[in-house]
Amino acid sequence: MDKxxxxxxxxxxxxxxxxxxxxxxxxxxxDALKKRNIDGYFADSHESLYEIFDQITKDDKVMSFAGTMxxxxxxxxxxxxxxxxxxxxxxxxxxxxxxxxxxxxxxxxADTFVMSSNAITEDGVLHNVDGMxxxxxxxxxxxxxxxxxCGINKIVKDDEAAQNRIREIAAxxxxxxxxxxTPCTTTGVCHDCSSPGRICGQYVTIRKQQPGRMHVIFLNExxxx
Numbered sequence: 001m002d003k004x005x006x007x008x009x010x011x012x013x014x015x016x017x018x019x020x021x022x023x024x025x026x027x028x029x030x031d032a033l034k035k036r037n038i039d040g041y042f043a044d045s046h047e048s049l050y051e052i053f054d055q056i057t058k059d060d061k062v063m064s065f066a067g068t069m070x071x072x073x074x075x076x077x078x079x080x081x082x083x084x085x086x087x088x089x090x091x092x093x094x095x096x097x098x099x100x101x102x103x104x105x106x107x108x109x110a111d112t113f114v115m116s117s118n119a120i121t122e123d124g125v126l127h128n129v130d131g132m133x134x135x136x137x138x139x140x141x142x143x144x145x146x147x148x149x150c151g152i153n154k155i156v157k158d159d160e161a162a163q164n165r166i167r168e169i170a171a172x173x174x175x176x177x178x179x180x181x182t183p184c185t186t187t188g189v190c191h192d193c194s195s196p197g198r199i200c201g202q203y204v205t206i207r208k209q210q211p212g213r214m215h216v217i218f219l220n221e222x223x224x225x
Contacts, residue, residue, distance in 0.1 A: 022152055022220050023220070025122065025152065025155055026155070027042075028122050029120060029121075029122050029124060029218070030042065030218070032122060032123045032124030033120075033216055034124075035124060036124045036125075036207060036208050036209065037208060037209045037211045037212075037213075037214075038124065038126075038209050038214045038215070038216055039212070039214070039215045039216070040215075040216045040217075040218065041216070041217045042217075042218050042219075043218070043219050044219075044220070045219075046074050049074055049076065049149065049217060050076070052217055053079070053147065053217065054083075056112075056145065056147060056215050057083075057111070057112045059111075060085060060111035060112045060144075060145070061085055061111055062085060062086045062088065062109070062110045062111045063080060063083070063085050063086070063088065063110060063111065063112040063114065064087075064088035064090075064103065064106070064110040064113050064114070064138070064143065065077065065080070065088075065090070065114040065115065066114065066115035066116070066134075066135040066138070066139075067090070067135065068114075068115055068116040068149075068224060069116075069177075069223070069224040069225060070151070070223045070224040071114060071116075071149070073151075073223045074149065074219070076114070077091075080114070088103045088106055088107055088110060090103050090104075104134040107134070107138050107142065107143065108137075108141075108142030108143065109143075110138075110143045110144070111143065111144045111145060112144070112145045112146075112147060113138045113139070113142070113143035113145070113146050113147070114147045114149065115135055115139060115146065115147070115149075116148060116150055116154070116223070116224050117150055117154055117216075118154070118162075118165065118166050118170040118171075118225075119155075119156050119161070119162035119163075119165045119166060120148075120150060120154055120156070120162075120216065121155075121156055121158050121159060121161070121162055122155060122156070122157055122158070123158070124207075125159060125162070125205060125207050126148070126205070126206040126216075127159070127162035127163065127166060127203075127205055128203075128204050128205075129166050129170070129171060129201075129202065129203050130202040130204070131199035131200065131202070132202075133201070133202040136202050136204040137202075140204060140206070145213060145214075145215065146213060146214045146215070147214075147215045147216075147217065148214065148217070149216075149217050149223070150216060150218055150223065150224075151218075151219055151222045151223030152219070152220050152221065152222070153222040153223065153224075154224070155218075159205075166200070167190035168188070168189050170225050171184060171200045172184035172187075172190065173225040174199065174225055175197075175199055175200075177225075178199065180195075180197040181195060181196075181197040182195045182198055182199070183195065
C-alpha cells in the first residue's frame with residue numbers, strides 16, 4: 001500500500017474518513033492494474049494531472065483523444081492544445097464529417113490516445129461500450145500509448161457492477177447527451193434495445209495490456225459519466 005496516495009488525498013481534501021476510504025479504493029485499483037501491466041497514477045489536482053500527463057508523453061509528437069467529458073471537466077483538452085505536438089483535434093472549427101472520420105483513422109498512428117473509461121473494477125479490469133467503435137478500437141490497438149483519465153466515480157467493485165454502471169449510468173446519460181432516440185433516454189436505464197439510434201454497440205473488456213502502453217490516471221472527484 002502506497003501511503004503517499006493516502007497522504008495526497010487527505011491533504012487535498014478535508015482529510016476525513018471518507019477521503020481516506022477513497023484513497024484506499026484508488027490504491028487497491030492501482031495495485032490491481034499493475035498486475036495487468038497497466039500503470040496507475042493518482043493526481044491530487046488538475047495541475048498534478050497535467051504534470052503526470054506531460055511526463056508520460058514528454059517525447060510524443062502526435063496526440064489524439066476520444067469523445068469524453070472528462071477532458072472537459074479537467075480542462076485537459078485545453079492543456080493538450082498548448083503542447084508543441086500535432087493534435088488530432090476532432091473539435092477543431094470547420095471540420096466536415098469526412099475530416100472527422102479521417103481523424104479517427106489517423107488516431108491509430110498517434111503516439112498518444114487520451115480517453116476515459118466507463119468503469120474500472122477494483123481488480124483492474126476496464127469496461128467500455130462504444131457506438132461506432134473508434135474509441136474502443138484505438139484503446140485496444142494502434143496508438144503507442146493509451147492514457148485513461150478517470151474520476152473515482154468510475155471505480156466499481158467487480159465485473160457485474162461495471163456492467164450495471166454502464167447500463168444504468170454511462171449509456172443512458174450519454175444517449176441523452178447526444179440526443180439519441182432510445183428508450184433509455186426516457187427511463188434512465190438500458191433496455192438492450194434495437195432502436196436505430198442505439199449508441200451502445202461495441203462492448204470491450206480489457207484484462208491485460210502489453211507493458212508500458214496503457215496508463216490510468218485517477219482523480220478523487222466525480223468526472224464524466
